Amino acid sequence: MNILYIKVKAQKVLKFLKETYPDTKCHLIFKNAHELLVGSILSAQCTDKRVNMITPGLFQKYPDIDAFSKASEEKLQREIRSTGFYKNKAKAIINCSKQIVQLHGGKVPCKMEYLVKLPGVGRKTANVVIGNYFKKPAIIVDTHIMRLSRRIGLTHNSDPVKIEFDLRECISEKHWTFFSNSLGDHGRTVCKARKPLCSKCKISEICLYFKEITTHNKY
Numbered sequence: 001m002n003i004l005y006i007k008v009k010a011q012k013v014l015k016f017l018k019e020t021y022p023d024t025k026c027h028l029i030f031k032n033a034h035e036l037l038v039g040s041i042l043s044a045q046c047t048d049k050r051v052n053m054i055t056p057g058l059f060q061k062y063p064d065i066d067a068f069s070k071a072s073e074e075k076l077q078r079e080i081r082s083t084g085f086y087k088n089k090a091k092a093i094i095n096c097s098k099q100i101v102q103l104h105g106g107k108v109p110c111k112m113e114y115l116v117k118l119p120g121v122g123r124k125t126a127n128v129v130i131g132n133y134f135k136k137p138a139i140i141v142d143t144h145i146m147r148l149s150r151r152i153g154l155t156h157n158s159d160p161v162k163i164e165f166d167l168r169e170c171i172s173e174k175h176w177t178f179f180s181n182s183l184g185d186h187g188r189t190v191c192k193a194r195k196p197l198c199s200k201c202k203i204s205e206i207c208l209y210f211k212e213i214t215t216h217n218k219y
Ligand code: SF4
Pocket: 151, 152, 190, 191, 192, 196, 197, 198, 201, 202, 203, 204, 205, 207, 208, 209, 210
């Protein structure tokens, strides 16, 4: 793909997102870095809405990283069961909290290089925390960003890390977190996974997916 062409397209998408979702924000409810970290681990293969249903009670029982590091795995599994993959998630939350206590004095680190070394923390979770808590630029490649960036034609990759770096190339750094959160909003409301509402979409004229379905008369 021609990088200049993609950059121009990305600018148009960004302009649309600024006009349409100016007040976008992370949909997970959190008061501090560890709540966002735990919420983000719980949100894997689960909606933010469902995570938000259990986290207020969870954060009352475990008010800090130290408390999570000492949690009973079986008990935590029961408490987070509704978010799915609860066995892996409970293990990740406990082990990651232990490591934060041991290596970072109980404080969630703010740098990618430290965050991705924590058990159960990948680049997506790290970027959620970096962008939405530490307020540093971060491209957050969740399921919405993967789907939309490919449909629109900002990347041809399917690997999340490659998508992250493709988007870093075509969006200026200061807009990374806004771009991620607002593109996610567009994914939730219009460019839905099963049936994108292309007739209601204001960026259809620059969208690769729309071009392909109209060219093949599938629309
Ligand atoms: S035109 Fe359709 S596929 Fe393209 S971004 Fe809009 S809703 Fe998604």
